[in-house]
Amino acid sequence: MHTNREINTNPLSAEMKTLAENLLSELDKGDVKSALALVNTLNSVRDQTLFNEIGKLTRALHDSIRNIDIDGENTSSDLDYTRNKLTYVLEMTGKSANTTLDLADASVPLVNEISESSNELSKRWQQFLRRELSPDDFRELTRDIGHYLDNTAVHSNELRDKISQIVLAQDFQDLTGQIIHKVADLIIDVEKRLVSLVSMAASVDQITGISHESAKDENTKSSDQLDIVADGPQINSSSSTVSNQDDVDDLLSSLGF
Amino acid sequence: MKILIVDDFSTMRRIVKNLLRDLGFTNTQEADDGTTALPMLQNGDFDFLVTDWNMPGMTGLDLLKHVRADERLKNLPVLMVTAEAKRDQIVAAAQAGVNGYVVKPFTAAVLKEKIDKIFERVES
Numbered sequence: 088m089h090t091n092r093e094i095n096t097n098p099l100s101a102e103m104k105t106l107a108e109n110l111l112s113e114l115d116k117g118d119v120k121s122a123l124a125l126v127n128t129l130n131s132v133r134d135q136t137l138f139n140e141i142g143k144l145t146r147a148l149h150d151s152i153r154n155i156d157i158d159g160e161n162t163s164s165d166l167d168y169t170r171n172k173l174t175y176v177l178e179m180t181g182k183s184a185n186t187t188l189d190l191a192d193a194s195v196p197l198v199n200e201i202s203e204s205s206n207e208l209s210k211r212w213q214q215f216l217r218r219e220l221s222p223d224d225f226r227e228l229t230r231d232i233g234h235y236l237d238n239t240a241v242h243s244n245e246l247r248d249k250i251s252q253i254v255l256a257q258d259f260q261d262l263t264g265q266i267i268h269k270v271a272d273l274i275i276d277v278e279k280r281l282v283s284l285v286s287m288a289a290s291v292d293q294i295t296g297i298s299h300e301s302a303k304d305e306n307t308k309s310s311d312q313l314d315i316v317a318d319g320p321q322i323n324s325s326s327s328t329v330s331n332q333d334d335v336d337d338l339l340s341s342l343g344f
Numbered sequence: 345m346k347i348l349i350v351d352d353f354s355t356m357r358r359i360v361k362n363l364l365r366d367l368g369f370t371n372t373q374e375a376d377d378g379t380t381a382l383p384m385l386q387n388g389d390f391d392f393l394v395t396d397w398n399m400p401g402m403t404g405l406d407l408l409k410h411v412r413a414d415e416r417l418k419n420l421p422v423l424m425v426t427a428e429a430k431r432d433q434i435v436a437a438a439q440a441g442v443n444g445y446v447v448k449p450f451t452a453a454v455l456k457e458k459i460d461k462i463f464e465r466v467e468s
Contacts (some may be wrong), residue, residue, distance in 0.1 A: 184355040188355065317371065329447065335445050
C-alpha cells in the first residue's frame with residue numbers, strides 16, 4: 088500500500104502557502120502579470136500532485152485487484168478454486184448423507200425380522216412353559232428356534248457391517264473441515280484487500296474533494312424496507328432469531344396458534 | 345393420506361419421507377421447489393403439504409401464498425420444515441397461513457407432534 092493520505096500537509100501546503108504569499112505581495116505591488124504567472128504555477132502544482140497521487144493509487148488498485156483474483160501465473164483464480172472446493176464439499180456431504188440413509192434403510196428390515204421372530208417365538212415359548220404345546224408343536228418350536236438363532240447370527244453380522252459402514256461414511260468431516268478452513272482463510276484475506284481498496288477510494292475522494300451523500304441515503308432506505316426473505320440457518324442466535332423449536336412454538340402460540 | 349414433500353435437497357426429502365413412513369404415512373410424493381410443487385398440488389389430490397422455505401425457483405413461503413390464494417387448495421394443511429429461524433420470518437409464515445412450523449434440525453418426535461396437532465385442529 089503506497090497511498091499518501093497526508094496530501095494536504097507539509098511540502099505541498101508549504102509550497103502553496105509561499106506561492107500564495109508571493110501572489111498577495113505581487114498584487115499589493117500592482118504587478119498583475121507576475122500575479123497571473125503565480126496563479127498558473129499554483130495550478131500546475133495542484134495538477135502535478137493530483138497526477139502523482141492518482142498514479143500511485145492506480146498502481147495500488149491494480150496490485151490489489153490482481154492479488155484478489157489471480158493465483159500465480161495461471162488463469163485459475165483463488166475464487167474459482169474456492170467455488171470448486173465448495174462444490175466438492177457439497178458433493179461429499181451429499182454422498183455421505185445418501186450412503187448413511189441407504190445403510191439405515193437396509194438395516195430396518197433386518198431389525199424388523201429379528202424383532203418379529205423373537206416376539207412370535209416368545210409367545211410360543213410361553214405356551215410351552217404353560218404346558219400348552221403338543222409334542223408335534225414343540226418339535227416345530229425347537230426347529231423354528233434353531234432357524235431363528237441361525238438367522239439372528241447372520242443378521243447381526245450384517246448389521247455390524249452396516250454400522251461400521253455408517254461410521255466410515257462420516258470421513259467427509261475431516262476433509263470438508265480442512266477445505267472450509269481454507270475457504271475461511273481466503274475470505275479473511277479478500278476482506279483485508281477490500282478494506283485497503285476502500286481506504287484507497289477514500290484517498291481519491293480526499294484529493295479530488297468528492298463527497299458521497301446519495302449513497303448513504305440509499306443504504307438507510309433499503310434496510311427500512313427489508314423484505315421477508317429466506318437466508319438460511321441462523322448460526323449465532325440473536326434477539327431477532329429463535330434458538331429452538333420451543334421458541335418457535337411460543338412465538339406461534341403468542342400469535343394465536 | 346397423500347402427502348407432498350417439497351425441499352431442494354434430496355437428502356432432506358428422503359429424511360422427511362422416512363420419518364413420515366415411520367409415522368404410518370406411506371403415500372408420499374416429492375418436488376424440489378415451489379415451481380414444480382404447485383402444478384402437482386393443483387393436479388393431484390394431496391391431503392397435506394410439507395415444505396422447506398429456502399429453495400431456488402419458488403420459495404416455500406411463495407408456494408404457501410399461492411396455495412392459500414388457490415380456491416381449490418386454500419384449505420390444504422401446510423407444515424413448514426425449515427432452517428429459517430428469524431422471528432420476522434415465522435410471523436410472516438403465520439400471516440401467510442401456515443399450519444405448523446418446524447425448525448431444522450428437528451427430531452422425529454417434533455415432526456410427529458406437529459403433524460398430529462395439525463390434523464387434530466383440521467378435524468375439529
